[in-house]
Amino acid sequence: MRVAGVEHVFGSRGAEVPALDRIDLTIEPGELVTLAGPSGCGKTTLLRLVAGFMRPTSGNISVGDREVRGPGAERGVVFQQPTLYPWLDVRGNVALGPKLRGVAKAERTARADTYLDLVGLTDFADRRPYELSGGMQQRTQIARVLANDPDIVLMDEPFGALDALTRERLQGELLSLWRATGKTVLFITHGVDEAVLLGTRVLVMSPRPGRIVLDEPAPFAAASADVDPKDLRASPEFAELTRRVREAIT
Template sequence: MTTTTSAKISVQEVRKTFPLKNEEFVALDGVSLDIADNEFVTVVGPSGCGKSTLMNILAGLETPTSGRALVDGKDVVGPGPERGVIFQQYALFPWLTVRKNVEFGLKVAGLGASERRERADYFIRIVGLEQFADALPKMLSGGMKQRCAIARAYAVNPSILLMDEPFGALDALTRVTLQEQLLDTWSREKRTVLFITHDVDEAVFLANRVVVMAARPGRIYDVIDVDLPYPRTEEARLSPEFAQLRNRVWHSVYHQAPGIAAGR
């Protein structure tokens, strides 16, 4: 089914429940959200608020109990090549080099060897792994593995990137570095991005908009515009404007009135 909409991603009154012993667990309840083409949206909230469930529905890995999830006006009915998914776990093939990992989706899509090599090398260069193109994943640090996963996702040319805490397992310095590199890649190779995180600073630093979710049941609590200019640097993190936005998001995440959305 197709619906006319200008949004790249549209979530319409989505409810998702799971059976739990003799009752049902409500993971999402009445979630609605539109994301524009090439917009970078981060989603933050307490554990159990349904962030990953929402992403899995958009990835086509889960189906809503009710409501609709649409991409380009069409209902999401399963995984699709227009949506690249990056998880916290790197999910690289350990027996393949960085280049072969990045080429994998292109090979499945039927591209010839020379075109695969050209596209893979381009995105390997963009994420700064040229010197490690022929290395196996076991030779890479955690940050390098995640950069390889990002290059692989970009290489198949999805219009949407769905990222579920991709930097969550990394140390603080590597995490900050990869945030800046991700924004640099996004500025050159625009995509619509939905980025799940637990980190308030990360949510503010990356996004055009921050979506704050609340738990029990999972719902949207607040949506906060981030009007900081790109490119964003360390100076932006130290600015009064960043601190003000961070404090607003922090307050929305950790001072929620149960069952009530902000502004309602």
């Protein structure tokens, strides 16, 4: 994925608010890139542009050799709040995308069950969303996005509204899913520790208009396959990268 010279301005002439300023970014297949920054810096704006929900004021975004001109099946979005359909059970929510694309019932059910197993919700496949906890609803939303088999998963502060213990558990589950699927992930967060733990690369944006002011590799996402995240967080290397990210934000 390539973001080339992207700028974005909200409003009309005379009441313009610049949101993004000359964003240049390449994300390679299989990377898990985290993006942090102060509130209002344009993180979500950038994600929405990559998702195709909006067009940039200038510059362009491409996936492979195709310019992004709108939403596409190769890009799946996990929002901060789960967007599940209450009249469908969990399996039905996960299978909805393949159903809309005309996938046969047996295949889409099998695909839904595969991803429900990956996120640990096999025993809840027949429940309605309102019967699930917030963390379980978010896991269902992640399974629904993965069932569409996108090349790129865009995550907009997906754990921000969860309690600390649930958030830590889902961070570990996300890393396991990333290793199992090899998906390319762009993960927006306001948490410095979360950005450092999850990212193979950590990006930081400046206050509005947002610019990328830090782009550093991070080893902890890969290391978490063999080392407890609690031990990673306690390491001097984790503390040092966290310090640099925090300084870049402030």
